[in-house]
Amino acid sequence: MTDIVAPETTPAPTGWRDRFFAWMPREVDARVRVFAWLSFIFEVFIIGTGGAVRLTGSGLGCSEWPLCTPESLVPTPEQGIHGIIEFGNRTITGVVGILAIVVLLFTLHIVGGRRAFTTALWFALGGIGAGCVLYAIATVAGHDELAFPAFAAGLLLVAVLAAVQSIRTITGRRDLPVLAWIVLVGVIAQAFVGGVTVLTGLNPLIVGFHYVASLALVCVTAAFLVRMREDQGPRERTAPTWFMILSHVTGLALAMTIFVGVLTTGSGPHSGDANVIRTGFDASVLAHVHSWPGYILTGLVLVLLVSALLLRLPVRNWLIVLLAAIAVQVLVGVWQARDGLPALLVGIHMVLAALTAATYTVVMLKLKRPVE
Numbered sequence: 359m360t361d362i363v364a365p366e367t368t369p370a371p372t373g374w375r376d377r378f379f380a381w382m383p384r385e386v387d388a389r390v391r392v393f394a395w396l397s398f399i400f401e402v403f404i405i406g407t408g409g410a411v412r413l414t415g416s417g418l419g420c421s422e423w424p425l426c427t428p429e430s431l432v433p434t435p436e437q438g439i440h441g442i443i444e445f446g447n448r449t450i451t452g453v454v455g456i457l458a459i460v461v462l463l464f465t466l467h468i469v470g471g472r473r474a475f476t477t478a479l480w481f482a483l484g485g486i487g488a489g490c491v492l493y494a495i496a497t498v499a500g501h502d503e504l505a506f507p508a509f510a511a512g513l514l515l516v517a518v519l520a521a522v523q524s525i526r527t528i529t530g531r532r533d534l535p536v537l538a539w540i541v542l543v544g545v546i547a548q549a550f551v552g553g554v555t556v557l558t559g560l561n562p563l564i565v566g567f568h569y570v571a572s573l574a575l576v577c578v579t580a581a582f583l584v585r586m587r588e589d590q591g592p593r594e595r596t597a598p599t600w601f602m603i604l605s606h607v608t609g610l611a612l613a614m615t616i617f618v619g620v621l622t623t624g625s626g627p628h629s630g631d632a633n634v635i636r637t638g639f640d641a642s643v644l645a646h647v648h649s650w651p652g653y654i655l656t657g658l659v660l661v662l663l664v665s666a667l668l669l670r671l672p673v674r675n676w677l678i679v680l681l682a683a684i685a686v687q688v689l690v691g692v693w694q695a696r697d698g699l700p701a702l703l704v705g706i707h708m709v710l711a712a713l714t715a716a717t718y719t720v721v722m723l724k725l726k727r728p729v730e
Contacts, residue, residue: 390464394586397457397541398579402712404454405572407447409708413701417560419444423553424506451552455545461582462538469530477527478520485516507557510550517543531590537582544575566620573616573712580716584723593726596672601665602725608662611655612718616711618648623704645695652691656684673724680721683714 411417419433419440420426426433426445433441466474489512496505521539525532548571555564595602622644659681666674687710694703 390461390468390586391583393457393460393464394579394582397454397461398576398583398716400450400454400457401541401572401576401579402709402716404447404450405569405576405712406705406709407443407450408569408572409705411444411447412565413705414440414443416440416443417565418556420448420556423556424448424549448552451545451549455542455549458538458542458545462535462542465534465538466524466528469532469535470524470528474524474528474535478524481516481520481523485513485520488512488516507550507553510546510553514543514546514550517546533585533590534582537578537585540578541575541582544571544578548572548575566623569620569708570616573715576712576716577719580719581723584720589728592729594729595725596727597666597669597725601662601669601671604658604662604665605722605725608655608658609718609722611651611658612715614651615648615655616715618644618651619707619711622648623708649691652684652688656681656688659684672727673721676717676721676724680714680717683710683717686710687714 411419416439419437419442422428425431426437426441433445463475463478466478489509492508492512493505496502496508521543524539525536528535548568551564551568551571555561555568558564597605659677663674663677663681665671666677687707690703690707690710694700694707697703
């Protein structure tokens with residue numbers, strides 16, 4: 359496999375710019391791979407810390423957003439361990455955002471050269487400026503509680519515009535920039551949704567959406583890890599048509615399993631705070647409903663694995679990993695249901711769901727390969 363080399367650009371004047379860009383990679387080298395893996399790991403890790411917030415009843419450990427209290431950015435002694443857990447999760451969000459920015463800038467420099475990199479920085483300054491303007495408008499209008507959400511909305515809007523402009527103007531491969539932009543925009547949007555979650559008193563539907571969005575970002579970062587090791591250009595299928603169709607049906611079963619699982623958690627005892635109103639659904643009934651697509655998913659993956667082994671398809675090793683992840687999920691799900699949903703097992707179940715979805719993403723991407 360050949361690495362992806364950036365297009366030739368006009369040499370810039372010597373000085374600090376050259377020294378800075380000399381550190382930026384011109385190929386998908388070890389630096390990019392390290393930061394891409396860190397981005398994936400922390401996307402999974404933040405699901406774990408977010409689960410800890412919910413499972414320890416720390417959802418309102420910080421009563422405000424983005425401040426922890428109306429007077430303090432960090433938790434105060436009066437908030438105790440709940441404030442520390444909630445603030446810790448918010449801190450991890452910052453780490454996830456920084457990693458997303460680094461991966462994006464590296465990717466833009468690799469694919470689009472210096473111009474794509476500097477254009478993204480100008481958009482970043484514009485986003486901060488737009489956020490500040492909206493913040494000032496909300497403050498002057500006397501809506502202090504909307505000031506920080508307005509800032510985040512301005513930043514998010516400019517990030518979307520920057521992504522569209524960047525993808526339209528890049529002349530090289532676009533898959534890696536698209537994936538990198540999705541992660542960064544998603545992280546900004548998640549910070550906004552996290553604020554809405556606090557301001558709405560941990561509405562279970564918004565909390566569920568927050569989790570699903572985090573899981574989707576895990577899948578996108580996994581897709582980046584796969585695609586950054588492959589050449590650009592046309593791709594061809596590595597499996598028969600019926601196998602491709604069955605793989606997509608399996609994806610629907612996985613999506614349904616996760617969806618019902620989110621509803622089940624949103625109706626169970628782990629609300630994030632003792633005073634939060636639940637969805638109103640019967641959690642015990644949903645737990646049984648949740649198992650149905652789970653068992654269907656297990657059967658479909660087993661059929662895919664046996665078929666891949668018989669046909670000696672390249673994707674067979676990843677299907678073994680997927681089946682193992684689902685098997686562990688089933689065991690943890692049955693165990694937690696019989697033991698009254700202990701917090702630790704619920705948290706493990708949440709993280710495993712994200713890893714299962716990421717593995718399925720890899721399987722689907724491996725069903726095609728670059729044309730040699």
